Amino acid sequence: MDIEGSFVLQGSPERVYGYLVDPGFIGDHLADVENVEVIDNDNFNVRAKVGIGFMKGKVDFKFHFDEKVAPKSGKLVGNGTGLGSKVDVTILFTLADGGESTTIGWKSHASLSGKIASIAGGALQSVVKKNTQRFIESIKQGIDAELSAAGAAAGRS
Amino acid sequence: MTESVTLHREETKNVKWVGSRYPRKEDLRFVTGNGMYASDIRIPGLAHVAIARSPYASAKIKGIDKSKALEVPGVVAVFTGEEIVAELDPLPNLLPSPYDKVKDYGIAVDRVRYAGEPIAVVVAESNYAAWDAVEQLEVDYEPLSPVLTAKSGCEKGAPLVHENVPTNVVWQRKFTYGDVDEVFKTADLVVSKKFKWHRFTSAPLEPNVVVVDYDKRHVIFNIWSNNQRPAFNQAAIAKALRIDANRLHFISPDIGGGFGIKNENYPYIILLAVAARRIGRPVRWIETRTEHMVASAHGSEINYEGEMAFSRDGKILGLRAKAYHDEGAYMRREPIAAFNFIRHATLTYTFRNLEMDIYAVVTNKCPVGPNRSYGKMQQGFLVERLLELGAKKLGIDPIEIRLRNFVSSEQMPYETPTGAILDGGDYSRALKKVLENMDYAALVKERDRLRSEGKLAGVGISMGMDACPINFSSNRLINPKSTASGESEAAWVKIDEDGNISAAVGTSPQGHGHETVVSQIVADVLGVHPEQVYALPGFDSWTHPSTPHSGTYASRFAIAGASAVNEAARRVRGKVLRIAAFALKEDVENLELADGSVVSTKGKGKVPLKEVARLAWRDLANLPEDEEPGLYSNVIYKTPFKLPIDSQRGNFSLTYSYSACVVLLEIDPGTGVSRVKRVGIVEDAGNQINPLIVEGQVHGQMGHQLGAALYEDLVYDEAGQLLTATFKDYLAPTASDLPSYETGSIVVPSLFTPLGTRGTGEGGGAPLIACANAMDDALLPLGVEYDSSYLSPIKIRELVKSASGK
Numbered sequence: 001m002d003i004e005g006s007f008v009l010q011g012s013p014e015r016v017y018g019y020l021v022d023p024g025f026i027g028d029h030l031a032d033v034e035n036v037e038v039i040d041n042d043n044f045n046v047r048a049k050v051g052i053g054f055m056k057g058k059v060d061f062k063f064h065f066d067e068k069v070a071p072k073s074g075k076l077v078g079n080g081t082g083l084g085s086k087v088d089v090t091i092l093f094t095l096a097d098g099g100e101s102t103t104i105g106w107k108s109h110a111s112l113s114g115k116i117a118s119i120a121g122g123a124l125q126s127v128v129k130k131n132t133q134r135f136i137e138s139i140k141q142g143i144d145a146e147l148s149a150a151g152a153a154a155g156r157s
Numbered sequence: 158m159t160e161s162v163t164l165h166r167e168e169t170k171n172v173k174w175v176g177s178r179y180p181r182k183e184d185l186r187f188v189t190g191n192g193m194y195a196s197d198i199r200i201p202g203l204a205h206v207a208i209a210r211s212p213y214a215s216a217k218i219k220g221i222d223k224s225k226a227l228e229v230p231g232v233v234a235v236f237t238g239e240e241i242v243a244e245l246d247p248l249p250n251l252l253p254s255p256y257d258k259v260k261d262y263g264i265a266v267d268r269v270r271y272a273g274e275p276i277a278v279v280v281a282e283s284n285y286a287a288w289d290a291v292e293q294l295e296v297d298y299e300p301l302s303p304v305l306t307a308k309s310g311c312e313k314g315a316p317l318v319h320e321n322v323p324t325n326v327v328w329q330r331k332f333t334y335g336d337v338d339e340v341f342k343t344a345d346l347v348v349s350k351k352f353k354w355h356r357f358t359s360a361p362l363e364p365n366v367v368v369v370d371y372d373k374r375h376v377i378f379n380i381w382s383n384n385q386r387p388a389f390n391q392a393a394i395a396k397a398l399r400i401d402a403n404r405l406h407f408i409s410p411d412i413g414g415g416f417g418i419k420n421e422n423y424p425y426i427i428l429l430a431v432a433a434r435r436i437g438r439p440v441r442w443i444e445t446r447t448e449h450m451v452a453s454a455h456g457s458e459i460n461y462e463g464e465m466a467f468s469r470d471g472k473i474l475g476l477r478a479k480a481y482h483d484e485g486a487y488m489r490r491e492p493i494a495a496f497n498f499i500r501h502a503t504l505t506y507t508f509r510n511l512e513m514d515i516y517a518v519v520t521n522k523c524p525v526g527p528n529r530s531y532g533k534m535q536q537g538f539l540v541e542r543l544l545e546l547g548a549k550k551l552g553i554d555p556i557e558i559r560l561r562n563f564v565s566s567e568q569m570p571y572e573t574p575t576g577a578i579l580d581g582g583d584y585s586r587a588l589k590k591v592l593e594n595m596d597y598a599a600l601v602k603e604r605d606r607l608r609s610e611g612k613l614a615g616v617g618i619s620m621g622m623d624a625c626p627i628n629f630s631s632n633r634l635i636n637p638k639s640t641a642s643g644e645s646e647a648a649w650v651k652i653d654e655d656g657n658i659s660a661a662v663g664t665s666p667q668g669h670g671h672e673t674v675v676s677q678i679v680a681d682v683l684g685v686h687p688e689q690v691y692a693l694p695g696f697d698s699w700t701h702p703s704t705p706h707s708g709t710y711a712s713r714f715a716i717a718g719a720s721a722v723n724e725a726a727r728r729v730r731g732k733v734l735r736i737a738a739f740a741l742k743e744d745v746e747n748l749e750l751a752d753g754s755v756v757s758t759k760g761k762g763k764v765p766l767k768e769v770a771r772l773a774w775r776d777l778a779n780l781p782e783d784e785e786p787g788l789y790s791n792v793i794y795k796t797p798f799k800l801p802i803d804s805q806r807g808n809f810s811l812t813y814s815y816s817a818c819v820v821l822l823e824i825d826p827g828t829g830v831s832r833v834k835r836v837g838i839v840e841d842a843g844n845q846i847n848p849l850i851v852e853g854q855v856h857g858q859m860g861h862q863l864g865a866a867l868y869e870d871l872v873y874d875e876a877g878q879l880l881t882a883t884f885k886d887y888l889a890p891t892a893s894d895l896p897s898y899e900t901g902s903i904v905v906p907s908l909f910t911p912l913g914t915r916g917t918g919e920g921g922g923a924p925l926i927a928c929a930n931a932m933d934d935a936l937l938p939l940g941v942e943y944d945s946s947y948l949s950p951i952k953i954r955e956l957v958k959s960a961s962g963k
Contacts, residue, residue, distance in 0.1 A: 084210065084291065114212025118451055119447060
């Protein structure tokens with residue numbers, strides 16, 4: 001299942017990029033996260049709640065940054081296991097410098113295998129789309145808030 | 158609407174129970190909640206099994222870490238595929254070399270080949286703990302591209318489902334009869350069509366269950382399961398477990414429906430046997446509905462490319478087809494479904510020229526296996542759909558074209574081009590009777606009225622045939638190295654010293670009412686009431702007789718099971734008469750058995766059966782000198798089968814029951830939803846041992862086939878994930894979804910069975926095919942030709958919309 005889009009943030013690619021490849025920051029903004037464990041700069045584990053139809057439970061993800069080309073692109077790969085299922089996710093970010101702003105293009109690919117796909121197959125597309133959009137919106141707001149706070153702090157100083 | 162039963166057996170003067178609608182003896186137990194099913198088995202120390210399954214359709218297993226699973230409280234053991242397989246040999250298959258090397262252990266080792274394939278067996282103190290531990294297994298997969306259709310599996314460069322064999326086409330044969338090319342060259346009309354036979358299942362109410370207790374003192378595996386032919390599967394299970402077959406003790410208690418699928422739970426018997434032996438405790442596995450849908454056996458999935466040649470006057474001249482069978486990942490019973498066309502390739506018709514080019518292709522989907530009317534309804538569908546298209550092109554009424562092509566009753570027994578010998582019947586009479594019962598003219602009028610109101614409506618008719626049982630010499634045409642032939646069934650009948658009558662047969666009923674019909678048969682032969690006969694329930698390999706063919710499958714009871722019981726009862730009867738003759742000083746010829754006594758027809762008195770039993774077991778000095786004590790007979794009945802005629806012909810079934818079906822169907826053009834407004838069927842099962850039970854079987858096949866035609870579809874996505882794994886998405890119909898059935902029957906006794914019976918129950922597909930023909934008729938005004946055995950309402954609506962926009 002492939003979804004893509006873009007959003008714009010006020011700030012340079014260099015400042016935005018740091019958040020997009022920060023395991024702690026990204027982990028906190030994933031949808032329905034219960035716990036994030038940062039291993040190192042490239043690896044983190046996430047336990048997320050999943051509820052699709054009558055299937056409810058936990059999925060444990062292992063995420064890692066597969067590619068990092070600062071400040072142009074980053075590729076996050078996650079593999080989750082739980083509920084008799086596998087969830088494989090890839091998100092590619094590309095950053096375009098717009099002077100005062102940065103345009104962040106994103107492409108996500110998700111595949112669900114096993115029991116979730118079999119039992120909730122008909123509902124999957126809308127759930128994945130909704131959660132992906134929640135994640136993107138959350139990091140957008142999160143980075144925006146961080147940049148604003150940093151700007152405000154810089155203004156006060 | 159059942160015609161009177163005509164029996165042509167020896168003891169006709171005694172017959173009063175066979176042929177009667179005797180109420181089913183076992184039903185009191187079932188309807189009062191006193192059935193005993195495999196999941197009711199309780200054994201001290203019982204541990205619970207959950208099966209971990211592959212989420213991927215195709216992937217390498219790079220590693221399994223079970224450490225976290227073993228930490229789950231209550232977990233007893235976790236066995237990976239690698240650990241299980243270390244104690245197993247592969248399950249045998251029917252394929253010729255090199256495809257016999259396809260390895261199947263019932264569990265994956267280093268590669269998974271369908272979503273849902275077992276990868277590990279988890280044993281715990283509770284079912285909950287077992288499932289929690291399954292969640293904790295860490296499996297490192299490397300996903301691979303799956304093969305998801307038979308056609309794509311045939312393509313050059315397609316990924317190999319089994320890397321140790323050269324291609325995915327694991328069996329291919331072209332069968333040619335007559336001068337096919339010539340008739341197609343000279344025919345007045347040739348109709349060609351590609352058809353899709355969709356994948357569906359039978360969804361028995363009770364999923365698979367296996368309980369295994371390993372008795373290490375006696376080196377015996379006690380196996381309770383709802384397998385519908387444990388004696389048949391015994392050899393394969395023993396071979397896989399590397400033990401002697403007599404170390405397997407099978408018990409099949411009551412079974413909640415089988416329909417072929419429950420032939421196929423033997424891989425789980427093997428997995429649980431290994432687990433039980435390893436942990437030294439009894440283990441139980443109860444399949445969930447989703448596991449059943451994802452990983453039990455599915456029915457066939459076929460792409461046909463068919464053509465039929467006709468003369469101007471509507472005579473079928475020949476049939477030519479390619480059939481691509483999507484077999485799923487493993488060849489457990491296959492390619493039998495692909496091969497089964499041969500049993501009644503020409504259905505009820507007289508054409509002699511036939512070519513079938515069969516491709517059995519492995520894919521990354523659930524394995525295909527037996528499913529009610531296994532491989533037979535599919536051939537009926539191909540023949541009947543092409544015949545229907547031909548009738549339309551020729552402008553001949555669909556009834557008339559069938560009447561012009563039927564094998565007539567005068568031609569019986571009739572040998573078809575594939576060597577099948579039709580065992581009697583009157584196809585014209587069956588068709589005419591169903592049309593009369595349903596008032597066909599009124600159906601057509603109703604269809605036209607619906608059409609005049611802007612609705613889509615169609616009438617469809619179809620014949621169906623149920624060839625049964627299996628002459629296993631047919632395996633020689635699949636694999637020339639096969640040495641099998643014929644088939645058999647065992648039964649015993651015993652009268653104990655108090656005159657109590659018991660009987661047992663090797664069939665393992667799954668709701669068929671064998672306790673009732675066995676009692677009826679024995680009661681007639683021994684001149685008693687059926688209530689005086691105790692027919693042993695279920696199957697227990699230590700108490701029931703059996704042969705390597707035993708079980709209930711391929712509609713074989715009324716042929717093999719009934720014949721074995723009948724013969725065992727006849728032998729006991731003979732002994733009763735000899736002992737009574739000695740006691741009465743009367744000739745055997747002057748004695749008859751009636752109302753529980755042996756009576757001299759010459760007025761020399763009578764002796765109660767109970768007294769004969771006492772003599773036979775207790776008063777041995779008063780027996781005839783050369784008479785063996787006791788009243789007991791154990792019979793192995795050999796169904797009269799021969800070897801194949803040649804490499805592509807033979808009579809591979811003994812009886813050919815048939816049916817004629819007519820359907821009035823309406824489609825809502827707005828939603829695409831189809832509804833059967835009326836459906837009628839007339840079946841000829843030969844002499845009916847119990848017409849009430851035959852009628853129930855007909856109801857069952859109607860439900861299955863209308864469900865398959867209108868609701869049920871196993872849908873995979875592009876990654877090989879089954880999307881219809883619950884009854885929310887797999888729409889097995891309930892009674893409220895189905896119309897009332899207008900059933901009837903005619904009785905033309907089989908020429909080849911001792912009781913004149915034919916196998917019945919599977920049905921041969923007439924209701925499903927009649928629905929497809931009705932669907933075609935309904936869509937005709939839109940210029941759409943129906944090309945499937947099922948289409949979802951969404952797809953029908955798309956067809957309607959695109960046709961309306963033309």
